[in-house]
Amino acid sequence: MTASFLQVRGMSKSFGGNQAVRDISFDVHDGEIVGLIGPNGAGKTTCFNLITGFYSPDAGRVHFRDEDVTGLRPYQMARKGIVRSFQKTNILKGLTVFENVLTGQYLAAKQPLWRTFFPGRAVARAEAAARERAAEIVRTMGLSARMNAPASLLACGELRLLEVALALAARPAVLMLDEPAAGLNSHEAQRFGEVLRTLPGNAVKSVLIVEHNMGLVMAVCDRVVVMNFGQKLAEGAPAQVQADPLVIEAYLGGAAARPA
C-alpha cells in the first residue's frame, strides 16, 4: 500500500440546521482513483467544496502530503496541487477550447509582473511550451476537432471533457472531478473512463471522482467511498461495496442492485 496522500479526517459542515456532512474521513493514496458515491443530497459535492476551500469546515482537517491544508483558499489549494472540476459545468464560456486549456496553465506559465510588460526569450519559451501543452491536453481529451471552437458552442459531452481538460491544465497532483460523466452517453462515458484510467501516474498522481454513472465508477475506481445523509456508509473495493447490503439498500434501492 502506498503512503497516504490526501487525508480527510472527521470533516463536518452544517448549513443552518441541516448537517450536510457529518464526521467524514477517508484517504486518497498516491496513484489511485477513488470514487465518492451516494444518492443525491448525500453531501458529496459539499465534501468537494470543503476539501478545495470553497467552504470552510465546521470541524475536521484536511492533510495533503503531510501538511495541514484545512481552510486554505481555493487558489491556494490549486497551488498545493489539488484541482477540481464543478458539478454544474464551469468553463470559460467566452473563450475557445484551446484558450480555456491555455488559461488553465496559469500556474505553470506564471511570470514576474515586470516580465509581463517586458517579456524576453524566457517568456516566449514559456508561452510556447504552454501552447504546445494546451494542444496536447486538448488532443488527449479527444477534442482536437473543436480546438478553436468557442466553448459556448460545444455540445454537453464535449463541455464535460473540456472541464476535465481545464482542470488537467493546472497540473494537479490530485484531480477532483464532480460528476464528469453527467450528460455523456454510454459510449462517451466508456471512452471517458478509458482516458481517466490513463491519468494516475502520468498527468496526475490520483483522482477523486464523484459520479452517478455506476458503470463508469465500477470500471475505473480502485476504491469507493459511499456516503448517505452526510455520513460515510461504506468503503472498499468496487466489488466489495457493490455486495454490501447496507449500500444496496441505501443507494441502489433494493431490487435495483444490478450494476451496468
Add this chain to the structure above:
Amino acid sequence: MKIERNVLITVVAVAALLGAVLRDQYVLHIAIMVLFYAVLATSLNLLVGYVGEFSLGHTAFLGMGAYTAALCSTHLGWPMWITLPAGGIVAGITGLVVGAITLRLQGPYFVIVTLAFAEVLRLAAGNWIAVTNGPMGLAGIAQPAWLAGRDIIEAKVFYYYVALVLLAVAVYLSYRLVYSNAGRAAVAVRENRYVAQSVGIRPLTYALTALGLGAFLTGMAGGFYAHYISFVGPEVFAFPFMVSMIIMVLVGGKGTLLGPLLGALLVTFLEEYLREAKELRLSIFGLAVMAVVLFMPRGLMGFLLRRREQRAEAVVPVTRPESAA
C-alpha cells in the same frame, strides 16, 4: 492577436503621420482630445473589459494625476516630462490602495464605492483651498520651456505628439498585459471566478494589476490634461469625464484593445458635431449607449469581429451542432 497588433501599430503610425500634416488649430485640438480620451478609454477598458469589474470612479485617478502634475509644476517647478510620470505614479498608488480595499467587493458594490470615492475627492479638491485653491482651481500651469517663443500651431503639434506618445505607451502596456499569462488570468476572473480560483488564480491579484495599471495611465493622461489646458479645477473629478470614458469603451467594444480607440475617435467627433444640440447632447448619448448595449453588447469591435467570423464560416463550412440558440 497578430492582426490586432498590426492594426494597433498602423493606427499609431497613421496618427504620427497626421501630426505632420494637420496645421489647423481647431482640428489639432480635436485630434489631441481624441488621443487624450483614447488613453482614458484604454485604461478604463483594462478593468471593465478584461477583469469585468465596472468602475465609476476612474475620474479619481484622472484628477489625482492632474492635480499632482499641476502642484509639482507650480510649486516645485518640475518640467513636464517629470510631472506626467509623477501624476501617473501617484494615481497608480491611489489605484492600488483603493483597489486593495474595494476590489474585495464585486458587481454593484464595487461600482458604488468607486463612484463615492471620486465624489469625495471632488469635494476635497473643491474645499481644501490651501492646496487646491478650491473651486478657483490651479491656473497658469507652466508650459514646457521648449515652447517659449513658438506660435500656437507649433505648441498644438507638440502636445499632439506628447499625447500620441502617451497613447503608444498605454497601448503597448495594455497589449503586453492582455496577451500574457496575467491577462489570461484576468479574463478567467471575468469569465468565471470559480474556475479561475480552481486553477490557482487569485482574483484580487489581477483585478489589482489591471486597476493599478489603468490608474497609472489615467494619471499620466490627467497630468497631460493639466499642462495642455494649463488649468486644473475640481471638475476633473466630476462625472462628465466618466460618462465620456464609459461611452467610448462600451460603444467601441470592451475587452478589445482597438475598441476604446475607435470609441474615443467616434465619441469625440460626435461631441463636437452635437455641440449645437447643447443639452440634448447627453440625452442623445444616453440613447446611443442604450442602443449599443441592447443591439451590440460587445460594441462596434465585437460587431465587426462577429461579421468577420460569420464570413469566414460562410466560406469554410464547419460542422457545428444546430443547437446554437
